[in-house]
Amino acid sequence: MSDKVSDLAQDSSKSGRLASLIKKTAAEKVEPEDTVLVWPNLVYLELICSMVAVAIMLFLSLVSPAPLEELASADTTPNPTKAPWYFLGLQELLVYFDPWLAGMVLPTMIIVGLVLIPYVDPNPRGKGYYTFSERKFSMLGFGFGLALWWVLIVVGVFFRGLDWSWYWPWDDWHYHQPAGAVKLVDLEIILQNLLGLSESPLVTLGRYAITTANLITWVLFLAFYAVGFTVPFLFFRDFYRRLGFVRYNLVMVMFISMMGVPMKIFVRLLADVKYVLVTPWFKI
Amino acid sequence: MLNLLQKIRAIVNKTQVFKSIFRHGYPDTDGNRALVMFSNVILHLHPVRVRRGALKIKFTWCLGGLTFLFFILLAITGVVLMFYYVPDTRRAYNDIRDLGTVIYFGSLFRAVHRWSAHAMVFSVWMHMTRVFMTGSYKPPREFNWVVGVILLVTTLVLSWTGYLLPWDQLALWAVTVGSKMAEATPFIGAAGPFGPELGFTAENDMAFALLGGTVVGQSALLRFYVLHCLALPLLMALFIAVHFWRIRKDGFSGPL
Numbered sequence: 001m002s003d004k005v006s007d008l009a010q011d012s013s014k015s016g017r018l019a020s021l022i023k024k025t026a027a028e029k030v031e032p033e034d035t036v037l038v039w040p041n042l043v044y045l046e047l048i049c050s051m052v053a054v055a056i057m058l059f060l061s062l063v064s065p066a067p068l069e070e071l072a073s074a075d076t077t078p079n080p081t082k083a084p085w086y087f088l089g090l091q092e093l094l095v096y097f098d099p100w101l102a103g104m105v106l107p108t109m110i111i112v113g114l115v116l117i118p119y120v121d122p123n124p125r126g127k128g129y130y131t132f133s134e135r136k137f138s139m140l141g142f143g144f145g146l147a148l149w150w151v152l153i154v155v156g157v158f159f160r161g162l163d164w165s166w167y168w169p170w171d172d173w174h175y176h177q178p179a180g181a182v183k184l185v186d187l188e189i190i191l192q193n194l195l196g197l198s199e200s201p202l203v204t205l206g207r208y209a210i211t212t213a214n215l216i217t218w219v220l221f222l223a224f225y226a227v228g229f230t231v232p233f234l235f236f237r238d239f240y241r242r243l244g245f246v247r248y249n250l251v252m253v254m255f256i257s258m259m260g261v262p263m264k265i266f267v268r269l270l271a272d273v274k275y276v277l278v279t280p281w282f283k284i
Numbered sequence: 285m286l287n288l289l290q291k292i293r294a295i296v297n298k299t300q301v302f303k304s305i306f307r308h309g310y311p312d313t314d315g316n317r318a319l320v321m322f323s324n325v326i327l328h329l330h331p332v333r334v335r336r337g338a339l340k341i342k343f344t345w346c347l348g349g350l351t352f353l354f355f356i357l358l359a360i361t362g363v364v365l366m367f368y369y370v371p372d373t374r375r376a377y378n379d380i381r382d383l384g385t386v387i388y389f390g391s392l393f394r395a396v397h398r399w400s401a402h403a404m405v406f407s408v409w410m411h412m413t414r415v416f417m418t419g420s421y422k423p424p425r426e427f428n429w430v431v432g433v434i435l436l437v438t439t440l441v442l443s444w445t446g447y448l449l450p451w452d453q454l455a456l457w458a459v460t461v462g463s464k465m466a467e468a469t470p471f472i473g474a475a476g477p478f479g480p481e482l483g484f485t486a487e488n489d490m491a492f493a494l495l496g497g498t499v500v501g502q503s504a505l506l507r508f509y510v511l512h513c514l515a516l517p518l519l520m521a522l523f524i525a526v527h528f529w530r531i532r533k534d535g536f537s538g539p540l
Contacts, residue, residue: 035333039317042334043327049346050353057357057403061395068384071377072456074499081457084447086405086440091461100476103465114433117416118426126419128537135419142416282470282477 080164088156089149095164096265098283106261110145113254117142120247137239145258184274187220187267188213207280214278221277221284224263228256329528331535338536343418347411352524354404359517361397369449371509373502376451401443408439420537428530431523438520445512448505459500459508466491 036042069078083091093102117138126135161167165177192199192213201209229252233240240248264284267273277284296302297309308319318332337343368387369379383390412432415421421429448459467489468476474489484490486498496503 035335036339037314037317038330038332038334039311039320039327041339042330045339045341046346046349049349053350053353053403054357057354057396057399058392060399061392064399065384065391065395066398067454068377068380068450069452069454072373072451072453074456076453078453078457081461083458083461084443085402086409086443087458087462090465099465099468100470100473103462104469104473104476111433111437114412114436115430118421118423118429121422123419124422127422128418128420130417131419139417146413281481 079162080160082156082160085153085157088160089152092152092156092160093261096261096268100282101284109254109257113145113258116250116254120243120251122242122244122247141255141258148258148262182272184268184272186278187273187276188217188278190271190273191216217277224260225253225256228252228259329532331532334536345410345414347407347414351404351407351411354400354407355520355524357400358397358404361393361400362513362517364393365397366513371449371505373451373505376449376505380450380452401446405439405443408436412436418537422537425530425534425537428527428534431527431530435520435523435527438516438523442512442516442520445508445516448500448508449512451505456500459504463491463495463500463504466494 082088090102090107093106096102097106121135121138123135123138125131132139158169159166161171161173162176167173167177171177188211191197192211195213197212199211201211202215203210229249232252233248243251264276267276275283293310306320307323309316311317311320321327321330321332365383368383368390370376380394383394415429415432444459444462448455464475467473467486469479469490470477471479471482472484472490473479474484474486474491476484476490479489486492492498494504494507495501496507
């Protein structure tokens with residue numbers, strides 16, 4: 001940085017600056033690495049790269065032209081209705097979450113989370129080179145989110161057929177999968193039956209009749225976040241100290257929410273739970 | 285032969301027309317190779333010299349540049365496609381079909397447009413992954429990462445709006461899936477949490493604003509067309525300019 005400033009200060013006139021950039025006299029060899037002229041070295045590399053990319057695009061276009069299906073019609077719904085591949089991760093989330101979560105809140109959180117990354121990563125190491133050992137948490141955290149995203153896309157593209165059912169590549173994709181005998185149940189109903197709790201509400205707030213089981217699901221839901229916030233705070237003091245109060249809370253709310261997505265998926269797949277938290281206004 | 289070409293070039297380089305355009309000789313000397321960076325608006329995006337490490341493909345994988353290239357390809361093919369397309373539900377589908385049957389190279393232009401769109405989404409994603417993996421978002425480049433996120437979102441919305449234009453079954457229903465999600469937006473969607481409580485119905489909510497109606501119809505097609513061909517590309521170009529400008533000001537991270 002200071003090099004740059006002094007460089008600018010020295011060469012206030014354009015010709016002087018030019019001369020210093022072109023000539024490499026012994027006195028000017030202060031740069032850490034030796035440099036090369038952009039023309040021809042980098043410009044030609046870009047040209048070759050572009051030509052290869054354009055050639056690949058032309059080849060793909062000739063081999064596989066753009067498809068055109070039948071005229072749009074509101075009367076016939078294709079089965080399955082698939083969004084473009086880059087949105088199939090979100091569409092796959094619709095299996096496990098309501099549209100307000102899968103289509104709006106989770107994508108918004110992904111975007112906000114991405115924007116926050118440079119502001120909540122105080123680690124000065126690992127800038128400008130590939131390293132895992134010097135920034136394990138950020139690599140694992142980002143890698144996990146990325147992997148989750150790609151897995152959902154791959155499932156949506158290659159394993160979802162009629163009625164959005166699961167199809168293996170060797171299944172016959174023209175036949176509907178038999179409707180499963182599985183009945184999805186809300187977590188509060190499971191708890192209610194399991195613990196023999198009363199169905200009558202404890203309190204009624206307008207439309208919201210709060211039963212004991214419903215209260216327990218609230219406690220479990222908030223405990224998920226509470227434990228997630230507290231454990232690193234208590235046992236990874238260094239982690240907390242490095243981030244500070246504001247950064248820590250931002251990181252944890254994003255990280256715990258991200259971990260909540262596969263957790264809900266597992267709870268759904270293993271215990272046939274439809275919603276973990278039910279209110280008259282939203283269900284999670 | 286080579287000698288003759290050099291002689292011709294020497295004469296051409298001295299003409300008033302050549303000098304008025306390029307202002308210096310062909311970049312085969314160090315002096316002219318530096319000057320070309322100063323006098324050409326596109327090449328000016330580069331510095332005059334880069335560190336030798338900048339030529340390492342295994343650091344950047346050329347992903348940012350490729351994303352930009354795909355954007356250029358999309359702009360060029362997109363302009364050509366616009367000559368043959370009218371965003372009217374009664375003829376949009378036939379216009380697209382004509383591209384494949386009666387218009388010279390129509391199918392090719394449409395295919396390149398489609399493949400470049402897929403490639404751009406993919407490469408912008410890979411570019412972000414690479415930037416994360418090399419920690420290139422770290423100070424002083426935080427804000428350029430944010431600009432990058434804006435470019436990612438713009439790319440996705442551009443792709444999505446373009447999806448509707450052929451007006452076939454794929455288009456209509458892929459966009460219907462998306463508009464169902466817009467309907468479920470918390471607070472401002474008719475089917476979203478607290479939406480109805482706040483007075484939002486199918487005729488004034490988020491999805492209505494997006495589609496210009498309650499279903500994917502003529503208004504939606506026109507909206508998506510204008511967004512796809514005008515508003516979003518302009519936004520994109522603006523943020524690309526900021527993105528490149530910042531890279532130029534901050535320099536590259538790492539071995540570049």
